[in-house]
Amino acid sequence: MSETRRLLEAAAALSHLLHEGGVPHAFYGNVLTAEIFCIVEFGQTHPFRRVRDALTGSANFTTTNSPWTNRLHATYRRLIPPIDIEILAAGESGPRHLDNTTVMELQGVPFLTISEFIRAKLKTWIIRGSEGDAQDISYVLSRYWNRVDINRIPEQDMGVFVSRNSAVAPAWTAVRRKYGM
Numbered sequence: 001m002s003e004t005r006r007l008l009e010a011a012a013a014l015s016h017l018l019h020e021g022g023v024p025h026a027f028y029g030n031v032l033t034a035e036i037f038c039i040v041e042f043g044q045t046h047p048f049r050r051v052r053d054a055l056t057g058s059a060n061f062t063t064t065n066s067p068w069t070n071r072l073h074a075t076y077r078r079l080i081p082p083i084d085i086e087i088l089a090a091g092e093s094g095p096r097h098l099d100n101t102t103v104m105e106l107q108g109v110p111f112l113t114i115s116e117f118i119r120a121k122l123k124t125w126i127i128r129g130s131e132g133d134a135q136d137i138s139y140v141l142s143r144y145w146n147r148v149d150i151n152r153i154p155e156q157d158m159g160v161f162v163s164r165n166s167a168v169a170p171a172w173t174a175v176r177r178k179y180g181m
Contacts, residue, residue, distance in 0.1 A: 039120075
């Protein structure tokens, strides 16, 4: 089974349980590095509590809380090796609200839109400076620039990114031109 299929299976399984629990969520990540993240909206309780509640009784998932790093990991154990999905609170990572303007479905699983994916990766890149995040941003922006909503991208952060990753400059220029900037 390819790594992409494994990640999609894990995401679909987690999505099903979260949907059943009434928990708004969306995924994003990097198939090449086998990283997948699930952004969960706040509700009456913290997103981590909502995820743990939704996964209670599941034979395929376990959760690990890391209080010193404020992280929650849901591990899909049906596959070998298991798939680790990091749970992130909406607003702290990704959009605050997950709706039809920020989420799109791919094979029945909610993922961030192109604009929100770039925004989330850009925020992470500004903090960590990861080459992997830079490659993700460059790849998506270069191929899907015509689907980017410039209003969702922090212009100052993108300016810094483009100054350090000049190969993406033509795509960012095309986005700006599309919006008359």
